[in-house]
Amino acid sequence: MKRYLYSYQTIVRFYVQVDRHFLKLRCQPSASEYQTIVDESVVLHPVGFHISIGTDGFGNRIITGSSLIPHDSLAYISSGIVEQTDYAIPDPSPQPYYRCHSALTEPSDELRLMAKEHKQAADLCHAVYEAMHYEPGSTDVRTTAAEAFAQRKGVCQDFAHILLSLLRLNGYAARYVNGLIVGEGATHAWVEVHDGENWIAFDPTHNCQVTHGYIKLAHGRDANDCPVCRGSMSGSNISQQTEIKVIVNEI
Amino acid sequence: MVRSNTISAMKANRLFWLGRYEERVYMTLHLLRQCYDKMIDGNTADYEEFWSRLDCSGAYSTPEDFRMGMLYDEHNPNSIMSEMNYAKDNAILLREDITSETLSFIEMSIAHMKACKDKSETNITALQPITDWGLAFWGSVFQRLHNQKIIDLIVIGRNIEYIDMLIRFDYPFERIRHAYEEIKSYGKDMTRIFDTMIEAQLDSLFTSENYDPLNMDYKNKVLKYINQLVIV
């Protein structure tokens, strides 16, 4: 049993006033057998956003908000304490769609070839780590597994998509996870695979099976399904500057 | 089913401009008839001044080009064809508010204009149906529509355009006074439809003592204000 203090903070500054601003946030830790929420809070600026809470189709916790009042910044902070045991989330019948390829994990011929060389999740994770070079800025949020693999470089999101593609080619139910890891930085992405009883986790960026210290926020078929923040606002060519700070420490 | 009388900002804008363009078609045709009449046996100076008031001086080099161009030239925003098209661009987005019947007069006008263009018809009597259907359009607006806000917005647009044309062509003040009163009366239920600063300016400029369309400063000022009066 381990306890972690986490804080996820975002500030978005718009260069022009925006109004008709709509938001969907997945910035709170998920609750499961792996992870219990001891205490938490979310603070959102500007005050005056109409807020509703709920869950999305994948079971993630969401906060939706809308504001029709002009403003030039958006800021929120999600913080609290979670308690973790070993990373295993029981699920007797995983949704069948986690076995099917999704838009960002559609395999290429070279991924199909690679999927034939290894069968076990840990081996596939290792193979992705070996094949790929971590290089920030080499891909963007729309890059598919096939594209990132073709250039053999990417960031944690791409590593996760490639591993998902390989796992699904081997018949596994596997899902993409968005979350935070111990230390200071940004969000991280890893993969959960169903072992027949439980969802267990692998992090291809760090070449390891995850035991604890990974604060899970949300999951989906790929990154499209579970971003931390999605927004929509009026106005064209709104330029913005986003600053994200993450701090996680074991207590 | 609960029906809505609410009009969105986009719709209000389109209704306003539909009224303006319908009126512009009618007035342009009316004024062109006078201009073409002068061109029959008048001096060049008589009708060139007319062109300039329609912002078309320099656009056409010969009287023949002017005749064709003012009717059918889709690159000339002041041609009857262009104004009809603008009216239609607004109207087809308003079918459920103005009814298919009201819209049909615009559709028929466009089809007729195209047929006349194909025949290079420069005899303006051939365009009489455009005037007739224009009047039928207004008949349909007043007789067939039930949502008063819709009628208000179209009629306000019509009168703004009417005043704009009257000023350009130095019409007597009585005409303007009447149209301006109509704008006020159709706008009385819409608290925020007028820019109150501009309204105050126009109230003082539109008096029989101050009306002076031959003074270019005055003319430019009221033309600017009348086009900024309505907020949609």
Added chain:
Amino acid sequence: MADVSINALVDSRNSVNKWMERFGVRFGVYKKGVFREQLFPFDSVPRIISKKDWDYLEKGLRQRVQALNMFLWDIYHDKKIIADGVVPTEFVYASKGYMPECEGIDPTLKVYAHIAGIDLVEGKNGQWYVLEDNLRIPSGASYPMIARTVTRKVTPEAFADNAVADNRDYADMLRQMMEDVNEDRGIAVILTPGRYNSAFFEHSYLAEKTGATLAYPGDLIVEDNIVYYEGLYHEKQRVGSIYRRVSDEYMDPLTFEPESLLGIPGVMEAYKAGNVALINAIGNGVADDKGIYYFVPKMVKYYLNEEPILQNAPTYLPYYKEDYDYILANIEKLVIKDVAEAGGYGVVFGNELTPEKLEELKALIISEPRRWIAQEVIDFKDLEVLDSEGNGSMRKADLRAFVVSGKETRVWASGLTRYASNPNSFVVNSSQGGGFKDTWVMNK
């Protein structure tokens, strides 16, 4: 028909088209990236469906749409049909139309396909076949609606003996259905992507005829999971039902395509909370996939415990070994359809391909069996079309029947009969030329 001479029909053809122009009856097409509106040519010789045939079709259509609605509920809830092995897992979950975001959402009255457009053809032997189920945003009902309004004016004598079912009740059917699912929550709106959508005429015409408010992107906002229509001065009117003509992936930029400007940010949460009805439901694409089509007769048996009344065109799925062998052996006489494509572009006739192209197609089927279906070519009963001089020629034609489901499932006694642009074409999709006819359902 005996009373109506050919001359009267030719005369009425031109006169009816003139009336349609007057009412702005058009559809838009994109050619080489440029949007153009064109008139939808109307042929005045009606397709006539006997009372006997219609009684059969009506029963069959109601049954089919009921089963499809039950399938959609099942797929997004208990998934019994998959657990029972009637439909293979991957045909559902690998389909582009399946939306996991809709898992567990309960649409009002459990209706998913409020408006279904079922495409049928009549074979030379008099047997009707279903070619396609359209459960997302089927279009086309407005054309026969307005055509009948006009033809009754232009050739009243043709309708004088009261034998033709009056089809001018479609707007009433729609309005009733919108009321059924609205449950007095607010106003009814029709959401259009705007005038550059190919079916914009239909959106505006249906709004006029039903009395619903036509909403454009940006007119609707969501606050506290409630949808509002926003007025000029930001006054808000609550919306109870949205007949949306915007496709699933553009409906909510917070849930689907993030760059979409056509949708309503946050509408999925309002929908999920049961605060607004979406017509049609989101996620219906999973049931009108060309691959799922094969299983529809099995759904009828599974959910209703009835024999399917309507027949599919004989269809083979390369997914099954037996069908796979049959397709590869008989490819030159089959129609091959790409499951993922729509709009009549992904349809290939084996007999039109060179031997090299046939081999290429075979290789594609071998590498991706799930992507294809194959069908026997149906010997259509052709319909006569008159040109402006009154000369007749025969064309392929289909019939899109409209089925409207609210508290009850009703079949519209009419439909859109489309015909191919030239005598040799099998493709009747209006985006590839061609025109339409009135469809006369006989009362006696």
